[in-house]
Amino acid sequence: MFRNYIKTAFRSLKKNKGFTFINVFGLALGLAVCLLIVFYVVDELGYDRYNTKADRIYRLNNDIKFGGHEDSYAVIPAPTAAALVSEFPEVENAARFRQTGSFRVKKGSQNIQEDKVTFADPAIFNIFTLPFVDGSATDALKAPHTAVINETLAKKYFGRTDVVGKTLVLNDTENYKITGVIKDIPRQSHFRFDLFLSMETLAESKQTTWLSNNFQTYMLLKPGANIKTVESKFSDLINRHSSAELQQFLHMSMSDLEKQGNYFRFSVTPLTDIHLKSNRVAEMGENGNIQYVYIFSAIAIFILFIACVNFMNLSTARSANRAREVGVRKVLGSARKDLVFQFLTESILITLVATLIAAVAAWLSLPLFNQMAGKEMSITLKALTWLLPTLIFIVVFVGCLAGSYPAFFLSGFQPIAVLKGKLSGGFKNGNLRSALVIFQFFISIFLIIGTLAIYNQLKYIQNKDLGFNREQVLVIKHAWILGNQTETFKQEIKQLPGVTNASLTGYTPTGGNRNSSTIYTSPVFDLKNALNGQVWTVDADYLPTMGMHLAAGRNFSKEMATDSTSLILNESAIKLLNGKSNLNQFLYKPLDDQMKKIGKYKIIGIVKDFNFNSLRENVTPLILTYGKDQGALNVRVSTKDVKGVLAQIERKWKELSPNQSFSFSFMDQDFDAIYRSEQRVGSICVAFTTFAIIIACLGLFGLAAYAAEQRNKEIGIRKVLGAGVTSIVTMLSKDFIKLVFIAILLAAPLAWWFMQRFFLESYAYRQNIQWWVVVVAASGAVLIAFVTISFQSIKAALINPVKSLRSE
Known part of the structure; x- marks a missing residue:
């Protein structure tokens, strides 16, 4: 039985080559874009998860309001780490990083500048997963003037990795003994240092003041410890250790300081949230933005919906062509469930072919997408462990989603009505089809306005008078x-x-x-x-x-x-x-x-x-x-x-x-x-918006073809009675254009509100969305739709009426 479903589905798809091509191409394009976005989202969400204890690691932050100014820092006072370990039973370990700038490393007669350098406590090797290839964490960074380097740096200066005991000469006069070589830190890490220097070397690390913030500090909680319990103790910790300094320097207590609207407050950021959810002063690298993950995920879903809508629209639009087939099948004894399975099989078969094409297209496009997104993503064996199940899920889910309405719609035809010719599959009667067209162009117009708003803001940034001249x-x-x-x-x-x-x-x-x-x-x-x-x-x-x-x-x-x-x-x-x-x-x-x-x-x-x-x-x-x-x-x-x-x-x-x-x-x-991240987002949005428009136009192209086919006799009669090409094109186009205008009315205010609220308001200096942005987006959508429809409309209007009326 299942083999028969496959064979019948294949014959039906082969018979309707145009329909099959539009659906396969539209679905493949939508799925390829979705896969690229999935790669991006998975990459962004994967930061710092290589650490085996990631769920127990937190970075401490300091939020300060003082002297009429507010700041959010990713650094805290030097003595905090030791206080956490000694005073908080929930804390298993704590460690600090401190960057003081670049170092010159001697190689022969040359001095090479190294920027990825930090002072660090030896406890970092007990907190983070930093595997050693030479040496061990037992001795690493414990003594003054010792260093740990990664494999790349070891090969760069010594040509090999077994270099424990060797010496690095920094800044011409400082000798550091290498006590360990670690594997290169994974790309998906919010810090990527090549050279770690012992914190014991740094005099600043022994400071006891609680009013100076210079150290990135991380703590590892004990298994089962509650982070909320730890956070509740921060206020008391600050009060106990900083009160004496406040009295000495500012002649007031912490409560007096807070009464005047000022504060010093510790907070924490989970390790796996730093890359996407932290943008503080003194971050250790360029972080991402969770908003972009949400935006791209939404775009992926919308594009996938547009592709599915195309399938549903085209399948129901050609219902008149298959209505007699359904009627005959039912007369011959086919049950409705058999017809549902038949149409779902066709849908899944199309989706399977489209998914295979999409997977290859995404793989081939990945280098270009990496360049646009500033990524280094690749399809590895590890990636295949989630990619293959994802592709299988896409085939089943999208196949059933896209084919569900056509399957139940077509299988529900009454054979008597069909065989008497009373069933009309015309465009005007397709209310759901019209709603889906509106939805497609709603998404397209939304994306156009959003992309123009991003572009406009980037242009504003480039041209704004900043109060200094950065040129030349x-x-x-x-x-x-x-x-x-x-x-x-x-x-x-x-x-x-x-x-x-x-x-x-x-x-x-x-x-x-x-x-x-x-x-x-x-x-x-x-x-x-x-x-x-x-x-x-x-x-x-x-x-x-x-x-x-x-x-x-x-x-x-x-x-x-x-x-x-x-x-x-x-x-x-x-x-x-x-x-x-x-x-x-x-x-x-x-x-x-x-x-x-x-x-x-x-x-x-x-x-x-x-x-x-x-x-x-x-x-x-x-x-x-x-x-x-x-x-x-x-x-x-x-x-x-x-x-x-x-x-x-x-x-x-x-x-x-x-x-x-x-x-x-x-x-x-x-x-x-x-503003590199904004520029990348702008480029990606332009590309995705273009794809969304192409997919929507594919559906509109197919619908226009079927609408013209269903009205070919009407067109022939009108031409015999003297109708010109212009009037026929207008007749065939106006219903579609009407739907595009409805989409504009719905999408324009929502897109304006969304971009103002979730993008532009994050800038203190911004270019609000101008009226012309909405006009350009609306005009562009109407023009694109009209050009797409006109191709089929003109083709139908030019057909000799004898061909459409000779059977009457």
Whole structure:
């Protein structure tokens, strides 16, 4: 019996080649897109799950409101880890990471810059799954000046992995003994360091202050421990350990601080949530966004529905063609269940072919999709363990879903009505079919508006006046490598043709170097006098090099010795100081951890606000101090021959330090990198929206063909009576276009609300959806639908009426 179902289904599909092609191609395209999205979602959700104890690992965070400013940090005070282990019976272990920047590693006569470096406690090997290929966790990182490296770094510097006992020379003078070699950390990890240095080496790690936050801290709970119980103890932990410092430095208790609306609060983030659900200050890498996972998952479901709707529409539209077949089968004794099985078999057969084509197409498209999404996904043996069951499920589920309505609809025909010719399968009588067409274009228009909103916001970001000029600025990294020759290097670069100016500092609007600190309006350090914000050390060339503008006052000057105790504040900082000019006002800053030494500084200038964070955030208070910082040399170039200037700069670098690596970036590229995830999402949405429209048009194309076929005699009569091609095309198109307009009316307001609420509102600076976006989306949908329908309509209108009427 089942073999007969297959044979009959195959014959029916072969007989209707056009119908079969449209369904197979539409389903294959929809399923291929869905599979690519499934790969993306599985990859995003898989971060950090390689850790065998992942369900018990949590990172501690610090949420702070102080001095008129709120911040959410992924770092906490140095002594917290030890306190957790000693005071919390639920905590099995805790460990810290601390990044202090790049290190130069000696290889022969060369110094190679390594950026993926961190200081770490030895307990990281008991918390995270970091398998050793040489050495063991027993001795790793316990002694000062010891290191653990990964396989890649071991091969890079020694040509092999059995290098325990060897020495790495860092920054020319620091010797670190290798105590272990670990496997490369999996790509799906929120941190991916190559070199771990012992925390015992770092003097900062022994700090006892609870008012300084610099250490990423992770804790491993004991099996069965409740994280809620641990969280409930955080408030008491902070109060007990920070009260004395608050009294000493700010002359108040924690309760007094909280009464004034300020707070220090610890929270936790589960390890497996960090990548998608955390976007705090001092994250250890570029995290993803759970919103994109939700959006792409919804798009996958919608596209799959569109493909299924095509199948249902085309199957019911051609019901008139198969109605007599159903009638004859029923007269000959076929039960309804047999007919249901027959039609479901056809549906599943189409889905099986489409799924096989989709799997191959997704596999071939994966490299291109990786490039668009910034991923390194591949189909591995491990992936096949979930991919094959998924494909089988898709065949059965989609086959039954897409074929269910046609199966029950066609099998329900009454043989008497069918054989008398009373059953009409015309387009106008298909209310469900019309609803499904509306649904298809509802999704398509929704995606068009969403994509245009994303594109519009990205364009707004690119063109917004940020308060500085990022064009033609070359950032030469790690200028501190040159030591006491750094200033000489700067002056020589400034003399090069094509160089307008140069500033020596690691604090740039598009860089990652930040320094949050508190400054006071009175020498009596009180919360009422506190101003919390970024404090950057810059030179006198900083403002002109960055293209920033003063709102009042003057710039720093090398000629004025008193500028070493002068400040320039941004407008946001001034607003917190009662919003007045405040020029020549004095501010005070502690110069040591005990706040016994006090520095007195005078405000000499006010710089206009410039964006130094993502445009998702408002500009926050910023204080510029005059001093020496050798983090980077920022060079403004005013020539089209940028490559020539870059070559001259590199030559100067090599003259001063021939053994040191030369690395650089352009500030506009650094800016674009901040919004790389949004740009990728925009590109992917454009591609997915295009596919959704193509699939919807395939269905519309098929429906138009069947509508024209069912009305061919009517068209012939109209032509005999004098109807022109235009009137016939209008007659055949208007019902479909009407449905597209209904879809526009439903989709436009919902898409506008959704993008405003869930995308644009996450930006402090945004371009709201303009009226033209809706008009363009609506016009595009109508035009696409009309072109699709017109092809079949014109074809039907041009047929000789003799061919359609000769049988009458």
